[in-house]
Amino acid sequence: MQQLKLPALRKINRDAIQYIGIAADEPNRFHNLSDTKKSPLVEAGWTEADCRQWCEENGLLSPIYTTATRGGCWFCHNQGVGQLRLLRKNYPELWELMLKWDKDSPVTFKADGHTVHDFDQRFHLEDEGLIYPDDKVFRWSMLDDELNYRLF
Structure with a gap:
């Protein structure tokens, strides 16, 4: 994250809205949210299970999830x-x-x-x-x- 995401994020206008992938059942991460850092998943009330189901239904689930409960992106x-x-x-x-x-x-x-x-x-x-x-x-x-x- 330090070398890949942060330099790009620092170039963004400070007033720009950043969308973060925090699910509705991750309250321990809500402190990252603000007026300029929003989570569409929290706003929609989607949990991690909801997201997984939607990804499965739309053929978007990373194949790594067949061997891991929460593997994230396969290249992470x-x-x-x-x-x-x-x-x-x-x-x-x-x-x-x-x-x-x-x-x-x-x-x-x-x-x-x-x-x-x-x-x-x-x-x-x-x-x-x-x-x-x-x-x-x-x-x-x-x-x-x-x-x-x-x-x-």
């Missing part, structure tokens, strides 16, 4: 490693597109500097049995240091 940088792993496994065509976008992007996928290609390398090593999936002690340096690979 806020996804956890588990969701990214499922995306790579279950939707290889979308994963390939993410790899292309990652290569073309002037910024890294994650704010910590890691790229989609880094995750791809990690998942490949998991597939090969060289590192544990969901290893609680995973360190990115494991991708470069063969001594840290573990067979299981």
Whole structure:
């Protein structure tokens, strides 16, 4: 968000209305709303379930929702490693597109500097049995240091 949305939003006239995707059953997010930040979903009384149903009925639901209860956009940088792993496994065509976008992007996928290609390398090593999936002690340096690979 810091590098992608905010610079564009800062260029907008301060009096312009921004429409935010906050659902009616997300009261903990209502503090973000104001005269210039509105949520059509809140105004219409639509919950997350209503939105999901409408998207399903209109063929707009991201395929990621077949493996996640709330995965967001399949290309979202806020996804956890588990969701990214499922995306790579279950939707290889979308994963390939993410790899292309990652290569073309002037910024890294994650704010910590890691790229989609880094995750791809990690998942490949998991597939090969060289590192544990969901290893609680995973360190990115494991991708470069063969001594840290573990067979299981």
